[in-house]
Amino acid sequence: MPDYTLENYERPKLDAPNGEQRILLHSCCAPCSGEVMDAMAASGIKTTIFFYNPNIHPRSEYELRKEENIRYAEKLGMAFVDADYDTDNWFERVRGLEQEPERGARCTVCFDMRFERTALYAAEHGFNLISSTLGISRWKNMDQINTSGTRAAARWDGMNYWTFNWRKQGGASRMIELSKREEFYQQEYCGCIYSLRDTNDWRQENNREKIERGVKFYGRDGVDCGECSE
Numbered sequence: 407m408p409d410y411t412l413e414n415y416e417r418p419k420l421d422a423p424n425g426e427q428r429i430l431l432h433s434c435c436a437p438c439s440g441e442v443m444d445a446m447a448a449s450g451i452k453t454t455i456f457f458y459n460p461n462i463h464p465r466s467e468y469e470l471r472k473e474e475n476i477r478y479a480e481k482l483g484m485a486f487v488d489a490d491y492d493t494d495n496w497f498e499r500v501r502g503l504e505q506e507p508e509r510g511a512r513c514t515v516c517f518d519m520r521f522e523r524t525a526l527y528a529a530e531h532g533f534n535l536i537s538s539t540l541g542i543s544r545w546k547n548m549d550q551i552n553t554s555g556t557r558a559a560a561r562w563d564g565m566n567y568w569t570f571n572w573r574k575q576g577g578a579s580r581m582i583e584l585s586k587r588e589e590f591y592q593q594e595y596c597g598c599i600y601s602l603r604d605t606n607d608w609r610q611e612n613n614r615e616k617i618e619r620g621v622k623f624y625g626r627d628g629v630d631c632g633e634c635s636e
Contacts, residue, residue, distance in 0.1 A: 412583050418575075420449040422535060423566045428452045430487075430528040432520060432538040434459055434597070436474035436590040437624065439539040441581040442572050447482050454533070455479045458489035458523045460496040461516050462597040467619055474591045489523060496598075504600055509547045512600065517551055521558035521567070529562045537568035542581055544573070545596070586625035594622065 422429065429446065433439040433455045446453040457475055462468040468491060479486040499519050503512035521538065528536050536559055541548045548571065555567035571577075585592070594617045595605040606616045 412580065412587060415580070417445060417448040420445060420451065420570070422449075422451055423568055424534070426451075426535040426566075428454075428533060429535045429537060429568070430454050430456050430524060430531070430533040432456050432458065432524040432536065432540070433475055434538070434540050435471045435593060436478050436588070437581060437585040437592065438542050439475055440478055440584040440588060440590065441577055442537075442539045442542060443478065443482055443484060444580075444584065445572075445577075447484070454485040454487060456487045456489060456524050456527060456536075458520055458527075459597060460490070460492050461520070463493070463599040463602065465491070467593070467597070470591055470620055471593060471597075478588060478590075487527065489527070495519070500598075500600075506600075508545070508596065508601065508604070509550060512598075513547075514550060514554060516598070517554035518558065521555045522561070525558040525562055525565060525567075528565060534564055535566050535568055537570065539572070542572040542577060544578060548573075582624070589623045589625045591620070592622040592624050593619075 427450065429451055431439075431442065431446065431453050439455070443453065443455070455475065457472055459468065459471070462471060472488065476486050496516070496519060499515050500512050503510075503515060506512035517540070521536075524536050524538070528534075536555065538551060538555055540546055541551045552567070552569040556569065559565040559567035595601045602617065609616055
């Protein structure tokens, strides 16, 4: 048997809910998406990537994360939907929750907003199945994400949110391997201005430099970190 590599890994075929062979996949970034996208492709599930993340701040960070995701979608031949960057709407939705911690109420509102738009697009374009790449990151509460996704899908008759655990059976490790192979941009905070603030506060308290955006890429210049924060 050859040594394990991403290239010779034989992926088990995924069985989507209700035998669906078409999915609208909400994506937060290329590092979190790559492994999920590969799994979908290997299983013959026709995947459309839906990039709707008005939480990402500032605009330059948003564009960089989006372009990395587009790059990999094009490599796999997957359709990519570039949704609105309606930050005013996002700030209005999270008003009053500025001091909430990560995984708190602000994150629930943020997930709800992103998944509601995903479900709306799915309903308008004939998708019966949606999911998100957010759950593969160990920084996220999977139950919180799945609850928001299920709640959004329930607004539409016949629509399901796929709660598959993308971290299991080595998925989280393959995410890092793939990110290094593709040299994806490595973001160091979740995305929103409050996450950036809190991460930098923690770094200062622990005598570490503040985040320098747009400079770290997996697999380059000795960068070998655990995983993205989104």
